Amino acid sequence: MADLYNLIYISESTRDLLPVEIDGILIDARAFNASCDVTGVLFYGPNRFFQLLEGPKESVLQVFERLKLAKSHWNIEILHESPTLERSFSSWYMGFIEAPESAIQELSQSSWIDSFPITRTSHQKPKGLGLVLLYWNKWLAETASTHN
Numbered sequence: 001m002a003d004l005y006n007l008i009y010i011s012e013s014t015r016d017l018l019p020v021e022i023d024g025i026l027i028d029a030r031a032f033n034a035s036c037d038v039t040g041v042l043f044y045g046p047n048r049f050f051q052l053l054e055g056p057k058e059s060v061l062q063v064f065e066r067l068k069l070a071k072s073h074w075n076i077e078i079l080h081e082s083p084t085l086e087r088s089f090s091s092w093y094m095g096f097i098e099a100p101e102s103a104i105q106e107l108s109q110s111s112w113i114d115s116f117p118i119t120r121t122s123h124q125k126p127k128g129l130g131l132v133l134l135y136w137n138k139w140l141a142e143t144a145s146t147h148n
Contacts, residue, residue: 005042006088006128007064007081007083011049011073025072030092038063039089041132045142049073050135052128054087080128088128106117 017025021043029042038055065099068076079109 002055003057004084004087005060005082006052006054007060007078008050008052008128008131009064009067009076010051010079011076013044013047013049013073014071016047017072020071025070032066033063036063039087039092040064041089041092043135048131052088052132054084054128056084056090080131081112082128084128088132127144 006143018027033039033111036055036059038053038059040052042052043050053063116117
C-alpha cells in the first residue's frame with residue numbers, strides 16, 4: 001500500500017454557482033477521485049470552497065493539479081499538506097454551509113452529517129482533521145450570524 005498523504009486548501013468561487021453546476025462538480029469529483037484512490041471532503045459555502053484530499057501522495061497531487069485548472073474557483077491557498085497514517089474519510093463527502101438545493105446535494109450532505117459525529121470522537125485528531133472541524137464550525141457560525 002502506498003504511503004498516505006493529505007492536502008487541504010481553500011479557494012474562492014469565481015461567481016455564485018447554480019445548483020446544477022454544484023451537482024456537476026460533485027459527480028465529477030467523486031468519479032475522478034475514486035479512479036485515483038483519493039477520498040476526502042469538500043465544503044461549499046458562500047463564495048468559497050474548502051477541501052481535504054487524502055490518498056497516495058502521487059494521486060492527491062494529481063487531483064490537486066486538476067483542481068487548479070477548474071474555472072469554478074480561484075485564489076487557491078494550501079493550508080496544510082503532509083503524510084498521514086490513516087484516512088480520516090473512507091469515502092468522498094461534500095458538505096454545504098447553506099441548505100442543499102438538489103437531491104444529489106441533500107444525499108451528500110446527509111452522508112457528511114452521518115460521518116461527522118465519528119470524527120468528533122477521535123482522541124488523536126490529525127492536523128488535517130482538526131482543520132476540517134475548525135472550518136466547518138467557523139463557516140456554520142458565520143452563516144448563522146448573517147441569518148439572524
